Amino acid sequence: MKKLLGKNKILTAVFISGKGTNLKKLIQLSKTKKSPIKIGLIISSDSKAEGLKYSIKYKINKYVIKKNDKNSEIKILKKLEINKISFICLAGYMRILSKKFIKNFKGKIINIHPSLLPKYKGLNTHEKVIKNKEKYTGCTVHYVNDKLDSGKIILQKKIKVFKHDTADSIKKRVLEKEHQIYFKAILKIFNVI
Ligand code: GRF
Numbered sequence: 001m002k003k004l005l006g007k008n009k010i011l012t013a014v015f016i017s018g019k020g021t022n023l024k025k026l027i028q029l030s031k032t033k034k035s036p037i038k039i040g041l042i043i044s045s046d047s048k049a050e051g052l053k054y055s056i057k058y059k060i061n062k063y064v065i066k067k068n069d070k071n072s073e074i075k076i077l078k079k080l081e082i083n084k085i086s087f088i089c090l091a092g093y094m095r096i097l098s099k100k101f102i103k104n105f106k107g108k109i110i111n112i113h114p115s116l117l118p119k120y121k122g123l124n125t126h127e128k129v130i131k132n133k134e135k136y137t138g139c140t141v142h143y144v145n146d147k148l149d150s151g152k153i154i155l156q157k158k159i160k161v162f163k164h165d166t167a168d169s170i171k172k173r174v175l176e177k178e179h180q181i182y183f184k185a186i187l188k189i190f191n192v193i
Contacts, residue, residue, distance in 0.1 A: 009038035010190070013085040015093035016044050020051015021175060022091035022112055022182055027058050029183040036190035041083040043076060045095050073101045089182070090144065099146040109144040110189070112182050114174050116156055117142060121149035126167035126174070134161055137170060139178045141185035155185040 012030070014023045020042075027039050042055045042062040055062035063079045065072050080088075090111040102109060115125040117140040129137045138158040143151035157177040161170060 010036055010087050011040035011084050012037040012087040012089060013041040013043055013080055013083070014039055015088060015090045016042065016049055016051040017046050017094035018049055018051060018092045020049065020054055020091065022178055023051045024054050025179040026089060026091065026182060026186075027054055027060070034187070034192055035183075036192055037087060037186055041079065041085055043079070043093075045093060051092075068095055073098055077101070077104060088144075089186075091182070096148065097144065102144060102146055107143060110141055110154065110185065111144050111149070111151075112178050113140045113142065113149050114171070114178065116140060116158060117149055117153060124167075126170040129161060129170060130165065130167055137161055137174065139174050139181060141181055154188060155181050157181045 009030070014026055016023050023039075023042065029035060030037050030039050039058075039060055042052065042060055044052055044062065044064050045066070045068070047064045047066055052062055052064070054060065061083055063076070065076055086108060088105055088109040090109065093111075097109070113121075113125075115121075115129070116136065116138045120128050120137075126137070136158050138156055140156045141154045142149070143154065145151040157180065159170075159173050159177060
């Protein structure tokens with residue numbers, strides 16, 4: 001991935017659907033000197049996504065794509081091209097990208113997932129962790145391929161599950177770890193650490 005690194009930072013798009021706490025952290029860390037990336041575009045599948053406020057706060061272009069039809073991804077691809085985006089971070093994006101889209105950005109899309117993959121792909125990971133009485137859980141940053149939450153793992157962080165834990169308390173602690181590892185994974189990809 002080093003070859004993407006030139007004098008300038010790699011223009012990156014972050015795809016969201018909700019709160020955007022990972023987005024916020026990525027924006028803040030991307031402003032540091034050592035960052036290989038610069039967030040150049042925020043894509044949201046929901047016009048009411050809380051995370052869109054960071055587009056205003058940090059003056060970053062945004063694009064809301066409410067519909068999810070054949071043309072949606074074509075429109076997204078156009079926006080990515082206009083904004084010269086060459087790297088994509090999915091951060092709570094609630095849509096599944098098509099094979100075609102992923103092929104277009106092969107090896108250049110990463111995602112953060114709230115479990116220790118390959119365990120608990122998909123939704124409601126924390127509920128499943130509680131139900132199965134897992135001793136540990138955590139989060140994973142991985143490459144996106146055409147199978148859900150199955151791409152090569154870049155970085156993981158583990159936390160302990162306590163007896164008194166609920167899905168909500170785990171969610172809170174895992175999210176803190178997510179904020180720590182997402183940017184670290186990016187540094188790792190671009191050989192900055
Ligand atoms: C995170 O838990 C992430 O792992 C999952 O969606 C959530 C997004 O949270 N894919 P936020 O919008 O970044 O706060």
